[in-house]
Amino acid sequence: MAPINSSPADDYDAVRRSVEYLIDNWRNQPPLGAVAKHVGLNETRFQKLFKRWAGISPKDFVQALTIDHARYLLRDSASILDAAYEVGLSGPGRLHDLFVTHEAMTPGEYKAGGAGLEMIYGFHDCPFGEALVMATSRGLSGLAFCNDIRGRAPTLADMIRRWPNATFREDPDATAHYAARIFDPEQWRSEEPLRVVMIGTDFEIRVWEKLLRIPVGAATTYGDLAAALGKPKAARAVGSAVGRNPVSFVVPCHRVLGKTGSVTGYHWGVTRKHAIIGWETGLINKSSESLSLGDFG
DNA sequence: ATTTGGTGTTGTG
DNA sequence: CACAACACCAAAT
Known part of the structure; x- marks a missing residue:
């Protein structure tokens, strides 16, 4: 049955x-x-x-x-982060999720204006288990995943700890539409982009902005990301910043791999990182069936 | 295969 | 201000 x-x-x-x-x-x-x-x-x-x-x-x-597939995802690692790639010269030109607009909020701004900053949150099912969605009036501010065994509480605590001066209110009715849209590729449209508000330090925000340029079906490395920021030796700092991304999945930190193609750490578990990468591979296969684009020639 | 040393940024005291 | 921690990486065992 x-x-x-x-x-x-x-x-x-x-x-x-x-x-x-x-x-x-x-x-x-x-x-x-x-x-x-x-x-x-x-x-x-x-x-x-x-x-x-x-x-x-x-x-x-x-x-x-496999490592072969990871290397395939990395095929244009360095150029992915270039403007030229985004214009479509060498990119896959499909499923490029420019469906996000973002605004940044630095800690300074956050502290000054933080008095009135309220976050609503809700837990929602998604293809990768249960997700915690958080939002301010200005847009999506957090997306986290629940531990399969320990449940919701540690995940909520993890997120609350990141913004110690904000106030929080559970309101799943208000966050449901985010979850429904984020995990349904049919709804990834650039005409009406998802509003994301990034709250972090200056460096973190620069890193997270770069992540938004990595299309589905591609990946980059910590080193190339550092180079693209003009700090070729800062791979490790970039790793820390990527790891602190509060809006996982939407800001695709899962598309950053080690230099060799090894799938390195993930704040919400390496298993989940693999699952997301594989799931996105399914999207690519689906779209190439319908589009039959013969690129990478 | 494993260790070691050099990294930039952030959080803590 | 100093220091430890970190989702890195390359070079040397």
Whole structure:
């Protein structure tokens, strides 16, 4: 009895467990049945669930976890952050999520104006588990993920700690539309961009602005990001700043990889980083089916 | 494979 | 002001 209305959120727990398994075992090319067994589902049921969630088969997903695929994502790492790339000279030219406008708020401004700054928040299902969405009247200010076991509280505490002078009010009815839109690629439109407010230090904001230039289906490295900021030796500082990005997924910190293509840390768990990268690979496959763009020639 | 040394920025005291 | 921490990276064991 397959559930009729099963959503990506319902599927994520099984997907997460399979991704954990695949991260440990992809070298051995585990057969589909072994993965299915590990998550406690029969083969066909697992296959369908996975395809529904990722848009691609488990086999293609395993491919998306390999170092080869990571290197493919990095193919234009340095140029991705250039203006020329954005104009479309060398870029994929598709699914470039310029669906975000942002404004920055430095700590100084925040402190001065922070007296009236209220954040509303709500928890919402998404393809990567339960998400915490936070917003000010000026736009989306935070997006975080809940721990699979420990639940909501640590995630909320993590976010509240970042803005000690703000006030917080739970209002899921007011944040629901953010979640619905952010995780539905059909709604990624540049005509009516998502408003994001970035609250951080000057350096952090410069790093996060760069992240917004990385399209779906591409990735860059900490080193190239540092170079693009004019500080070629600051890879590690960039790593710290990327790690403090409060608006994960929307500001795509998951598209920053190590120089070699290794998937390095993720504030919300490396498993989740892999899951997001694989899920986005599914988007690319879907869009190339309909567009059949023969680029990268 | 693992260790070591050089990095820039931030948070803490 | 000093110092530790960090989602890095290259060079040397």
